[in-house]
Every structure is written in C-alpha cells, then in structure tokens.
Amino acid sequence: xxxxxxxxxxxxxxxxxxxxxxxxxxxxxxxxxxxxxxxxxxxxxxxxxxxxxxxxxxxxxxxxxxxxxxxxxxxxxxxx
Numbered sequence: 383x384x385x386x387x388x389x390x391x392x393x394x395x396x397x398x399x400x401x402x403x404x405x406x407x408x409x410x411x412x413x414x415x416x417x418x419x420x421x422x423x424x425x426x427x428x429x430x431x432x433x434x435x436x437x438x439x440x441x442x443x444x445x446x447x448x449x450x451x452x453x454x455x456x457x458x459x460x461x462x
Contacts, residue, residue, distance in 0.1 A: 386445040392428060394440040395419070422458075423449045 388401060399415045419425055426446045431439040 384445075384450065386450070389445070392430065392442045392444055394432065394434065394442060396434065396440060398425075398443070422453065424453065 385398075385401060385405065389397060395416050396412075398419065399410055399412065402415070403409055420427075424446050425443045428442045428444060430442040432442060434440045
C-alpha cells in the first residue's frame, strides 16, 4: 500500500508530512521535506489553495501515480 492511499485526493504538504511523521515516528524539517517530495516528481501541484489558518493559505497537491509507478519499477525507495 502506498502512503498516498491514506490521504484525500487533494492534500497539503503539511498533511503529507504529518502522515509520514506519524507512520515513521520521526520529525522532518518542513522545507527539506517539501523539497525532497517535489524533487521526485511524485506530487502534482494544483491551482488550488486552502486556508489552513485565518491568516495562512496552503497549496494543494495530488499524487502523480504515473511518476510513482515509473519510480517503483526502478526499485525506488523514498528514504529520509
């Protein structure tokens, strides 16, 4: 099972990071986590935002299944 199956179709980077941290029981630096996730092209940034707090917007992402499948065939493992 891919971790993305535990997320809604559209999610924030913070939601993804929270899920990884909960499963792996570790803490990640916010900027480094986002950079690594975007580097592998397994996320697609949407033209949508949500208000996570009254003063802050967050970009929404969706899972890029094609890129993930391609990386998986190359025996890719996402490691931190």
